[in-house]
Amino acid sequence: MNSAFTEWMAAKQARTEAALGRFLPARDSLPQRLHEAMRYATLGGGKRVRPLLVFAAGELSEAPPERLEVVASAVELIHVYSLVHDDLPAMDDDVLRRGRPTCHIEFDEATALLVGDSLQTLAFELLAGQALGERQIEMIALLAHASGSRGMAGGQAIDLASVGKALTQAELELMHALKTGALIRAAVLLGALAGQSLREQEQRQLDRFAKRAGLLFQVVDDILDCTASTATLGKTAGKDEAADKPTYITLLGLAGARDYAENLRHEALIALSGFGERARRLTELADFICHRPF
Amino acid sequence: MNSAFTEWMAAKQARTEAALGRFLPARDSLPQRLHEAMRYATLGGGKRVRPLLVFAAGELSEAPPERLEVVASAVELIHVYSLVHDDLPAMDDDVLRRGRPTCHIEFDEATALLVGDSLQTLAFELLAGQALGERQIEMIALLAHASGSRGMAGGQAIDLASVGKALTQAELELMHALKTGALIRAAVLLGALAGQSLREQEQRQLDRFAKRAGLLFQVVDDILDCTASTATLGKTAGKDEAADKPTYITLLGLAGARDYAENLRHEALIALSGFGERARRLTELADFICHRPF
Secondary structure, X not given: OOHHHHXXXXXXXXXXXXXXXXXXXXOOOOOHHHHHHHHHHHOOOOOOHHHHHHHHHHHHHOOOHHHHHHHHHHHHHHHHHHHHHHOOOOOOOOOEEOOEEOHHHHOOHHHHHHHHHHHHHXXXXXXXXXXXXXXXXXXXXXXXHHHOOOOHHHHHHHHHHHOOOOOOHHHHHHHHHHHHHXXXXXXXXXXXXXXXXXXXXXXXXXXXXXXXXXXXXXXHHHHHXXXXXXXXXXXXXXXHHXXXXXXXXXXXXXXXXXXXXXXXXXXXXXXXXXXXXXXXXXXHHHHHHHHOOO | OOHHHHHHHHHHHHHHHHHHHHHOOOOOOOOHHHHHHHHHHHOOOOOOHHXXXXXXXXXXXXXXXXXXXXXXXXXXXHHHHHHHHHOOOOOOOOOEEOOEXXXXXXXXXXHHHHHHHHHHHHHXXXXXXXXXXXXXXXXXXHHHHHHOOOOHHHHHHHHHHHOOOOOOHHHHHHHHHHHHHHHHHHHHHHHHHOOOOOOHHHHHHHHHHHHHHHHHHHHHHHHHHHHOOHHHHOOOOOHHHHOOXXXXXXXXXXHHHHHHHHHHHHHHHHHHHHHHHHHHHHHHHXXXXXXXXX
């Protein structure tokens, strides 16, 4: 990883953190406990992979940074809401997230439920409340579709139903295409939509990239869940195996999953080849997603 | 209640039911169990008060019915999502809703959580996915603001924090202005926004009406919780007292709450007086909300 990329990444992560801090309701505004919990769950942690994808994809279409920080924040709010709800006792029942107690442990279950609900609403309030150019309504529809029952939440439902079952690779990929892939893909497409229109062929190639990147992220996530420590991940490691969840490791073995990740990275990069220098950050991000240590 | 109004109401309720049936994902589409649960929670019940307000307010601005059914469905989806989450064990822990087992009883807690999440998303997907005229983005922002932590979900958080406490009337009204009032007000404003622009003075009067109607609905709800039976309500009666929740009854007594409701109804109707015949359905609805038996 070159140092220019590392600096770019740190700058965009800091910009996302600052934007989220501004967009979230103030800690002392009513209802205070809810707002404090929303800030606790959202701020001060996270790799901000989806916001980074938004910023990187925005370079393809020369999207204005002040639009990208709105889009990046909205996508991250959807992601954080899903984590808060996934961690609840009725779902994955987890106590650790981003190296800290999960929201329902630090506050309480009812508050965590409302935090997730309110973070989702805030994502749409943001996307509708700021000027994002002429494709704003299309952008809102895209984020909603990617998040709902035919996207992220639907993937979560399939995940719950699959515990203890042996899935085929096709079934596993459908689940992940929804659970993780849909929002990763949306991040990429939304970043580009915030700028100039891409040509049709470019749009198709970007969507190819976005789908491969989503899958790649999940395959690497499965590898890390199996190989990294809880301290490194900042969340409970080894959860998939403990929960008897089907993963790419159970399906392909560790070496097979690593090969598969490498293939996906390669395909993702090929999809970007027509963009030239404009796709530099997106290319570097795909490498980062593939080789990240956590 | 005159029979023309009763017929109008039945027609709009049927139209809302049919629209929701079309907008919700099909029962046999993946993930099936989630989609089945979303349909279970939403269809086949409910007074559809918020959709009725959308349709009635739409008459003020000659809004096209095909837009109003989209708006009415979106507002109702937000309402239903809030019921599904409120009924969860971590919140009100209720087993009965609209005369049937609540979603987490009929299905399971994790599914009910995802049902609420997905219904909220679908509301925004609908509002962004259909043509609603030139103020579409403003409408999305309005619904989001009314639903989130500075609206409905925020009111719910204050409600949770208030159990066992004696609130002043001002505190109680702030809570209800958010918890129930914000979405009722949004229904009225959104119905009007789907048509021609109102004059500034008309817009102000409509907002006065919308706020009074929201408060009126809650005062009558408190009266019914205290006086009607579980069978009549289709949900558990006497819950507020059992949960030691502050209500308008604890604050004003039953007779005082009835007087207050009558005053609010009167003020609501005065706010509509400048609209003449165009406000006929909205006027009748305010009467209905005040005198409904359930």
